[in-house]
Amino acid sequence: MEKSDSEQRLQSRSIQPTAVRTMVLDYMIEQKAAVSLADLEDHFSRSDRTTLYRTLKTFLEHGLAHQIHDESGSAKYALCAENCTCSYPDDLHVHFYCSSCQNTFCFTELQIPSFNLPPKFQPDHGNFVITGRCANCAA
Amino acid sequence: MEKSDSEQRLQSRSIQPTAVRTMVLDYMIEQKAAVSLADLEDHFSRSDRTTLYRTLKTFLEHGLAHQIHDESGSAKYALCAENCTCSYPDDLHVHFYCSSCQNTFCFTELQIPSFNLPPKFQPDHGNFVITGRCANCAA
DNA sequence: TGACCTTTGCAATAGTGTTGCACCGGGTTG
DNA sequence: CAACCCGGTGCAACACTATTGCAAAGGTCA
Ligand SMILES: [Mn+2]
Ligand SMILES: [Mn+2]
Ligand SMILES: [Zn+2]
Ligand SMILES: [Zn+2]
Numbered sequence: 346m347e348k349s350d351s352e353q354r355l356q357s358r359s360i361q362p363t364a365v366r367t368m369v370l371d372y373m374i375e376q377k378a379a380v381s382l383a384d385l386e387d388h389f390s391r392s393d394r395t396t397l398y399r400t401l402k403t404f405l406e407h408g409l410a411h412q413i414h415d416e417s418g419s420a421k422y423a424l425c426a427e428n429c430t431c432s433y434p435d436d437l438h439v440h441f442y443c444s445s446c447q448n449t450f451c452f453t454e455l456q457i458p459s460f461n462l463p464p465k466f467q468p469d470h471g472n473f474v475i476t477g478r479c480a481n482c483a484a
Numbered sequence: 485m486e487k488s489d490s491e492q493r494l495q496s497r498s499i500q501p502t503a504v505r506t507m508v509l510d511y512m513i514e515q516k517a518a519v520s521l522a523d524l525e526d527h528f529s530r531s532d533r534t535t536l537y538r539t540l541k542t543f544l545e546h547g548l549a550h551q552i553h554d555e556s557g558s559a560k561y562a563l564c565a566e567n568c569t570c571s572y573p574d575d576l577h578v579h580f581y582c583s584s585c586q587n588t589f590c591f592t593e594l595q596i597p598s599f600n601l602p603p604k605f606q607p608d609h610g611n612f613v614i615t616g617r618c619a620n621c622a623a
Numbered sequence: 624t625g626a627c628c629t630t631t632g633c634a635a636t637a638g639t640g641t642t643g644c645a646c647c648g649g650g651t652t653g
Numbered sequence: 654c655a656a657c658c659c660g661g662t663g664c665a666a667c668a669c670t671a672t673t674g675c676a677a678a679g680g681t682c683a
């Protein structure tokens with residue numbers, strides 16, 4: 346049997362491609378906006394909340410996805426690019442949170458610049474979110 | 485009786501200077517790091533949780549403080565500059581969250597640049613946090 | 624088959640954010 | 654003065670998110 350693209354993508358990050366993980370990855374690939382745990386709960390009602398939670402955690406730990414903290418109160422998750430390590434200042438981009446439709450988007454083209462931090466501050470990664478109205482919700 | 489600096493600061497933002505509000509503002513002025521609601525609860529144990537919550541909310545609504553969403557899971561609050569409106573791209577700066585001591589700092593000198601957003605996206609404000617180790621916690 | 628490890632499901636809990644309502648004190652008005 | 658109004662505060666309850674412990678299920682391999 347052939348391995349699906351998503352199975353290979355999981356294995357490339359050293360994640361065992363279980364049924365749940367493959368389904369969640371497939372789902373995230375389809376989405377235009379970052380997903381929340383609640384989104385996964387809604388969409389995979391047959392799977393347990395905890396399993397989905399730990400699936401996302403696994404994705405984070407293996408660098409398959411990154412976490413976004415917007416104003417919605419719940420963390421969002423989006424897939425990383427192939428060789429992404431989510432480290433500052435490379436591999437980090439701006440996000441956009443629409444306060445109207447509550448969607449959060451990755452603007453992967455918009456790399457964040459390298460800021461001139463005070464001495465001795467050691468950056469590791471970052472979270473950059475612009476809030477406003479998305480193209481769909483714009484008045 | 486003379487009005488204290490903090491009372492004037494409250495009134496300049498059209499906030500009625502009550503005892504709790506003045507105390508909280510004084511406390512925030514002293515802090516080097518942004519404060520959380522839990523911080524206020526710890527420090528003002530005689531005041532009710534809800535009152536402190538609503539105090540912060542009032543500060544936000546009147547532009548006296550801004551809210552920062554870092555990886556700690558709880559929102560942080562820091563005072564705004566005199567004429568700050570917290571609007572993108574002006575009046576927005578970078579923050580630093582130390583994953584070791586859990587403190588979040590305002591780097592008011594580090595203004596964020598104006599990003600070239602896709603068409604029709606209407607920015608309003610933003611949340612910019614770099615995570616790492618602060619000067620105190622650096623190895 | 625049986626030991627072993629990983630994944631999943633279920634239950635419970637912690638933590639944060641939020642709201643409704645009642646009370647209180649100060650100021651206003653009749 | 655009394656009736657009233659109103660913003661601020663306290664208390665309780667609740668919603669939602671995040672997290673953990675433990676046991677059952679499933680897969681791998683000697
Ligand atoms: Mn992203
Ligand atoms: Mn700040
Ligand atoms: Zn929108
Ligand atoms: Zn630190």
